[in-house]
Amino acid sequence: xxxxxLAAQGRRVxxxxxxxxxxxxxxxxxxxxxxxxxxxxxxxxxxxxxxDEVAAYEETGPGRDRLTLTPARVGGMAQALREIADAPxxxxxxxxxxxxxxxxxxxxxxxxxxxxxxxxxxxPNVTSDVAGLCVRSGNAAxxxxxxxxxxxxEFIVALWRDALEKEGLASDTVALVQDPSxxxxxxFMQMTNVLDCLIPRGGPSLIAAMREHARVPYVLDxxxxxxxYVDEFADLDKALAIVRNAKTSRPGVCNAAETVLVHxxxxxxxxxxxxxxxxxxxxxxEPGALAMLPGATLATEEDFEREFLDFILAVKVVDTLDxxxxxxxxxxxxxxxxxxxxxxxxxxxWVRCVxxxxxxxxxxxxxxxxxxxxxxxxxxxxxxxxxARGPMGLRELTCLKWVVRGEGHIR
Numbered sequence: 001x002x003x004x005x006l007a008a009q010g011r012r013v014x015x016x017x018x019x020x021x022x023x024x025x026x027x028x029x030x031x032x033x034x035x036x037x038x039x040x041x042x043x044x045x046x047x048x049x050x051x052d053e054v055a056a057y058e059e060t061g062p063g064r065d066r067l068t069l070t071p072a073r074v075g076g077m078a079q080a081l082r083e084i085a086d087a088p089x090x091x092x093x094x095x096x097x098x099x100x101x102x103x104x105x106x107x108x109x110x111x112x113x114x115x116x117x118x119x120x121x122x123x124p125n126v127t128s129d130v131a132g133l134c135v136r137s138g139n140a141a142x143x144x145x146x147x148x149x150x151x152x153x154e155f156i157v158a159l160w161r162d163a164l165e166k167e168g169l170a171s172d173t174v175a176l177v178q179d180p181s182x183x184x185x186x187x188f189m190q191m192t193n194v195l196d197c198l199i200p201r202g203g204p205s206l207i208a209a210m211r212e213h214a215r216v217p218y219v220l221d222x223x224x225x226x227x228x229y230v231d232e233f234a235d236l237d238k239a240l241a242i243v244r245n246a247k248t249s250r251p252g253v254c255n256a257a258e259t260v261l262v263h264x265x266x267x268x269x270x271x272x273x274x275x276x277x278x279x280x281x282x283x284x285x286e287p288g289a290l291a292m293l294p295g296a297t298l299a300t301e302e303d304f305e306r307e308f309l310d311f312i313l314a315v316k317v318v319d320t321l322d323x324x325x326x327x328x329x330x331x332x333x334x335x336x337x338x339x340x341x342x343x344x345x346x347x348x349x350w351v352r353c354v355x356x357x358x359x360x361x362x363x364x365x366x367x368x369x370x371x372x373x374x375x376x377x378x379x380x381x382x383x384x385x386x387x388a389r390g391p392m393g394l395r396e397l398t399c400l401k402w403v404v405r406g407e408g409h410i411r
Contacts, residue, residue, distance in 0.1 A: 001177065001178050001179030001181075001184055003187055006177065006179075006184060006187055006188065006191075007191075007194075009172075009175060009177070010142070010191050010193070010194035010195075011194070012170075012172040012175070013115055013140050013142045013172050013173075013175045013194060014114075014115055014140070014193075014194050015170065015172070016140050016169070016170035016171075016172040016173040016175075017112070017114050017115045017139060017140035017173070019169055019170050019173070020112075020135060020138055020139065020140060020169055020170070020173045021091075021111070021112045021114075021138045021139070022138075023138065023167075023169055025089040025091075027167045027168065027169060028089075028135055028136050028138065028167075029085045029086075029136070030163075030166075030167050031135050031160075031163045031164055031166075031167050031169065032081045032082070032084055032085040032132050032135065032136060032163075033081070033082065033085050034162075034163035034166055034167070035078075035081055035128070035131075035132070035159050035160055035163045036077075036078040036079075036081040036082050036085070037078075038159045038162070038163070039074055039077055039078040039081075039128070039156075039159065040074070040075070040078050042155075042159070043071065043074050043075075045155075046069065046074060046152070046155050046156070047069055047070075047071065047074065049151050049152055049155050050067075050068070050069040050124065050151075050152045052151065053067065053148060053149060053150075053151055053152055054067055054068050056148075057148050061252065061309070061310060062251070062252025062253075062309040062310065063121070063122050063148075063252075065250070065252045066121070066122040066123050066252060066253075067122040067123075067124070067148055067149055067152075069124060069125070069152065073125060076125075076371075077125050077128045077129070080128070080129060080132065080371055080377040081128065081132045081377075083371070083377075084132045084133060084136050084375075084377055084394070085132075085136065087136065087375075087394055089136075090110050090136075090137050090394040090395050090397075090398050091110055091111065091112065091137065091138050091398070092109050092110060092111070093109060093110045094107050094108070094109050095107075095108045095109060095110065095400060096108055102409065103406070103407065103409065104404055104405070104406050104409055105404070105405040105406075106402070106403070106404050106405075107402075107403050107405075108400045108401065108402055108403070109400070109401055109403060110395065110398040110399070110400060110401075111138075111398060111399060111400070111401045112137055112138035112139045112397070112398060112399075113137075113139055113196045113197050113397055113398065113399055114139060114140070114196035114197075115139065115140045115142050115194055115195050115196050115197075116130070116134050116139050116140070116141055116142065116195075116196070116197050116199065116379065116397060117142045117143075117144070117188065117189075117191070117194075117195040117197065117198045117199070117216065118130050118141065118142070118143050118144070118198075118199045118200075118201060118379060118380075119144045119185060119188065119189070119198065119199075119200050119201070119202070119206060119210070120143075120144075120145055120146070120200070120201035120202055121145075121146045121201065121202040121203065121206060122146050122148055122149055123145075123149070123201060124145075124149050124152040124153055124156060126145075126201055126379075127143060127145065127152075127153045127156045127157060127176075128156050128160075129370075129377035129378065129379070130143065130199075130377075130379050131143075131156075131157070131160050131174045132377055133377055133378070133379055133392075133393060133394060133397055134173075134174070134379070134397060135160075135164075135173060135174065136394055137394045137395075137397040137398055138398075139397055140172070140173045140174070140175070141173070141174045141175070142175050142177070142188075142194070142195065143157070143174070143175065143176045143177065144176075144177040144180070144184075144185055144188050145176065145177075145180065146180055147180035150180060153176055154176060157174055157175070157176045160173075160174040161174060182209075185209070186209070186213045189209075189210060189213045189214040189215065189216060190213065190214070190215045190216070191216065192215050192216055195216040196216075196217070197216070197217055197218065197219060198210065198214055198216045198217065198218035198219070199218065199219050199221060199379050199380045199392070200218065200220065200221055200380075201221050201379075201380055203223075204223065207220060207223070219380065219382045219384055219387060219388055219392065220382065220383055220384050221254070221380030221381055221382060221383070223254070223307045223333040223335070223383075224253070224254030224255055224256065224258070224307055224333060224335040224336065224381075225258050225259070225305070225306070225307050225331060225332055225333040225335065226246070226254075226255060226256065226257050226258055226259075226332075226333075226335050226336045226337060226338075226365045227257065227258070227259045227260070227261055227324075227327070227328050227331075227332060227337050227338070228242060228243050228246050228257045228259075228260050228261070228338045228339075228340065228364075228365065229260075229261040229262075229263075229318075229321075229324040229328075229337075229338065229339045229340070229350070230243070230260065230261065230262045230263060230266060230270055230340050231263055231266075231321065231324075231339055231340060231341035231343065231346050232263040232264075232265045232266055232321075232341075233341045233342045233343035233346060234263075234266060234270075234340040234341050234342065235340070235342055235362075236266060236269060236270050236273070238340055238362060239270060239274075239340040240270070240273055240274060240277050242338065242340055242362070242363065242364050243257065243260050243274055243277075243278075243340075244274075244277050244278050245364040245366055246338065246364040246365045246366055247260075247278060247281055247311075247313050248278055248280065248281060248311065249364075249366055250366070251308070251309060251310055251311050252309045252310070253309075253366075254307070254335060254381060255335065255336050255365050255366050255367075255368045255369060255381070256309070256365065256366065257313070257338070257364075257365050258306065258307055258308050258312075258313065258314060259304060259313070259314040259315070259316065259327075259331070260274070260313060260314075260315050260316075261316050261317075261318050261324045261327055261328075262289070262315070262316070262317055262318070263317075263318060263319075263320075263321075263324075264288070264317050264318065264319050267288075267289065267292055267317045268292060271289060271292040271293055271315065271317075272292060272293070275293055275295060275296070280311050281311045281312065281313050282297070282311060282312045282313070283295065283296035283297070283313055283315055284296060284297050284298070284299040284300075284303045284312065284313070284314050284315065285297070285298070285299050285314075285315040285316070286298075286299050286315070286316045286317070288316070288317035289315040289316060289317045292317075293315065296315065299314050299315070299316070304316070304327075304331045305331055307333070321346050321349060321350070324339075325349075325350070325353050325354055328354055328356075329354075329355065332354075332355075332356060333383060334355060334356050334357055334383040335356060335357055335358070335368070335381065335383055336356060336357065336358040336359075336360065336365040336368040336381075337350075337354045337356045337358070337359050337360070337365070338359070338360040338361070338363060338364065338365050339359075339360070339361055339362075340362055341361070341362070347361045347362075356383075357381060357382060357383050357389045357390040358381075358390050358391075368381065368390070368391065369381075369391065370391040370392075370393050373391055375391055375393030375394070377393070378391040378392050378393055379392045379396075379397065380392050382396075387399075
């Protein structure tokens with residue numbers, strides 16, 4: 001794909017964004033429902049296309065899992081679109097209004113961002129989720145996926161383009177960059193005359209490339225070095241279930257736990273039981289925990305800094321709640337941090353003091369997901385603090401417009 005071809009496609013997407021921003025609520029809902037129906041009716045064909053790409057994928061580990069679609073995952077994609085379609089329309093919602101002493105009526109309302117550019121790796125479900133959230137919120141979705149998922153992404157995008165045309169909207173409202181090369185990705189990140197916002201969905205190398213090359217404002221879907229702290233007042237049965245779920249239910253995703261912190265007073269009872277409950281997990285423990293985990297290896301500093309995205313868990317024993325909070329402050333990436341405790345004071349201290357997009361009390365970090373929190377889906381989980389933080393759903397894909405109404409007022 002040449003630079004001229006990318007620019008021409010970008011102009012079409014920009015033009016389409018103006019149209020979808022003015023589409024009716026029912027038009028936008030209908031597009032999502034059409035695609036949900038097609039995902040189900042064309043599921044076997046989609047799975048066959050995806051299976052070919054999975055077979056050709058040479059790596060193992062989380063990348064393969066993210067690339068793979070299953071009947072359940074396709075069903076989840078369809079269900080997410082229906083939930084997003086059923087959500088209240090975020091557009092032109094009046095956030096607040098007041099009347100000034102001089103009689104001017106001032107209000108702020110939600111409007112689309114415009115063109116949302118998403119760069120992502122090996123996640124064909126993102127193609128559907130992002131398109132759904134963008135169209136529902138009146139934005140165009142301009143997508144740059146990976147070479148390993150190109151055919152799967154093209155199949156899904158074709159469903160979107162058909163549905164948009166059925167509702168009288170421009171098919172370029174959802175567009176896929178056809179060239180997955182590094183050079184095209186760099187050019188994509190610099191399309192200041194097309195993109196209003198960039199969102200990366202990938203690992204550290206993608207985030208680094210975004211920081212180095214992007215000229216468009218971006219929202220970082222950052223690393224997920226997530227922690228679970230088992231407090232001295234924890235219910236250990238709850239803690240076992242939460243830690244196991246947070247680590248093993250799907251270890252290759254950003255909301256999986258990578259470190260467990262355990263208060264010394266309960267470590268002797270908890271750690272051996274934890275190891276027995278998940279024998280598939282490799283444990284890397286600091287000296288205080290290693291003595292209680294005969295099968296573990298000695299943890300390094302790097303182990304507490306890493307997002308393993310695998311069946312590996314770092315373990316540390318701490319003496320106080322404050323020490324646990326300090327550990328999270330030093331090593332956490334601001335994603336999702338959980339405490340297991342029956343003490344309300346300790347729970348409140350965790351909520352107040354831990355600096356992260358999401359904090360959890362007596363719940364698995366795996367709940368920090370747009371679908372689980374009622375958003376239907378998400379374009380990413382922002383670990384930044386400006387514009388949006390945490391799972392980015394419909395409202396996070398809008399900005400505010402000031403509207404001032406007068407009666408011939410002059411200043």
